Amino acid sequence: MTNQQLHQRRSQVIAQGMGAMYPLYVEKADNAHVWDIEGNKYIDFAAGIAVTNTGHANKRISEAVKAQIDNFSHTCAMVTPYASFVELAEKLTELAPGDSAKKAIFLTTGAEAVENAVKVARAHTGRSGVIAFKGGFHGRTNMTMGLTGKVAPYKAGFGPFPNEIFHAPYPNAFHGISVEQSLQALEDLFACDIEPSRVAAIIFEPVQGEGGFYQAPKEFAQGLRQVCDKHGIILIADEIQTGFARTGKMFATEYLDIEPDMMTMAKGIAGGYPISAVVGKSDVMDSALPGGLGGTYAGSPLGCVAGLEVLKIIEEQDLCAKAQGIGEVVNARMTRLQQSVAAIGEIRTYGAMMAIEFTDPQSGLPLQDMTKAVISKAQENGLILLSCGVKANVIRLLPPLTIEPEVLEEGLDKLESIIRQETKK
Ligand SMILES: Cc1ncc(COP(=O)(O)O)c(C=O)c1O
Known part of the structure; x- marks a missing residue:
């Protein structure tokens, strides 16, 4: 053939x-x-x-997954969990930047991680609005498509999108958008579109992925942190493409000297086995009611053992x-x-x-x-x-x-x- x-x-x-x-x-x-x-x-x-x-x-990851398959491939982490589910959460909450105590949830895809981060931010704040950035990519589900700031091919023909989503320009030195302009655009949104007291979350990629590989300058991330602190908004760093050593640090947020309230992780997390995570400050993460987050395959044992092996390899090598x-x-x-x-x-x-x-x-x-x-x-x-x-x-x-x-x-x-x-x- x-x-x-x-x-x-x-x-x-x-x-x-x-x-x-x-x-x-x-x-x-x-x-x-x-x-x-x-x-x-x-x-x-x-x-x-x-x-x-x-x-x-990768042989080490394959061996870990094979051993897991021989024991069991699925029980549903929300029904009868397993040690690797807890161990991976322990490791990720420790690795996520910032000093606050952290908790995690596991899901299956990147888009699901973003969806769930928004759900948690809304449950925590009791607010509905979400601000994302032009050129950003957050997935292909309804909420994440709405957050994505690129029409063709991700949004074309698929509307209407969830409401209460607003887009601001992402700073981009090569195309002449300064940090000041981006931060000012947030103030303009607050003046023209939604009062900050109704905004649950601001989501950004530390380096825009699908959007063209533009990095958030430190002053921009710190500006976002300040805006969020001032107005009680949850700051979500989408590390789905940037995470797991890709940018030369475990997470690209480490370059920015900020602690986001939540981070979304997927892709490199398990070297090819479908698992994703949201890791965030414990008080924020605990905002949803028991049973409100998760999924049948969320935190699959295959993904968890692969993820644990990935973390060891990143460190040892x-x-x-x-x-x-x-x-x-x-x-x-x-x-x-x-x-x-x-x-x-x-x-x-x-x-x-x-x-x-x-x-x-x-x-x-x-x-x-x-x-x-x-x-x-x-x-x-x-x-x-x-x-x-x-x-x-x-x-x-x-x-x-x-x-x-x-x-x-x-x-x-x-x-x-x-x-x-x-x-x-
Ligand atoms: C930054 C970012 N967020 C979210 C996603 C969506 O992840 P998935 O395709 O696993 O749903 C991607 C995928 O490319 C991504 O790069």
Whole structure:
């Protein structure tokens, strides 16, 4: 069977709304390599969208999950729980930044974590409003779609969205939005749209993911903290893409010197097993009634044991330092390339959360077609790449943090030659 044959079959039975980046069907994967069903080998700079930070098919994680499956695969944590459920919560509440006592809940997907964080904030404050940021991404469920600040493809055709959600601009030096403007926009919302005493939560990503890899400056995060403290609003940091060593710290919030009231976690938490979490201040987290939070598969034993193993690997292999190292290598290579490729508007590296934004050197306009061409050329060249950005003109690089240095260099060689080829046209 070929990739094209399967792709053809896919198009008959899978609705197009579940987009497909590549006509590439995976046979196996190992650390930073993926093989398709035709035997072609790829270097993976996507890691399942920042999920397999600890590498594909990590033996330690697989062994932990296999041992768990042999004991039991599901009992429902809300009915008859298990030690790993408590142990993972102990570890995450300890690792979450800030001195306050913390509690956790577990769910299955990132969107569910965000939904539940909003539920808890509403239960705690008795308020309804939520403020999110333009360009932000929080998921595809109804509430999280409403919070997401990017229309196509996430919101187009899916309205109406939950009410009482407002969007403010996220600071973005490259596109001329200052921290002051972003913070002023919150005051404008309070003046024009909703009084602060009706706002339950402000949710932000420490580095916007789908929105294009823009980092929240420290003064912005601290400004948000002040606004929330002043008005009794819950501050939620969405660390679903940034968490688990990706940016060179366990959580990107650690760069910001603030303690959020709640954090949402998923993706890298368990190296590919579906589990997510909300971790927050105990008094906030305890606001919902018993039974109000959770789900049948929430905190699955497979996810919990995988999560515990991921945390051990991050610590023992110092994946935070590895992420920093990857960011430095990529930054140096891409900065050199930028000197001869004028279409590279900006290179952003936050540890191993790395992006290249393509803009027209004369007009500054986004180069979507070129970005698309680079992504599609990647498959032919044995590389897996992802795009992002509200204008779809950003390539994001998210290799496993365990990538071997020579594989990283080889992947960058491929990327560099594709960019050179595509920018010459
Ligand atoms: C910052 C952020 N929040 C929420 C989500 C939604 O997570 P999921 O796709 O697991 O529902 C994502 C997924 O990309 C994300 O990057």
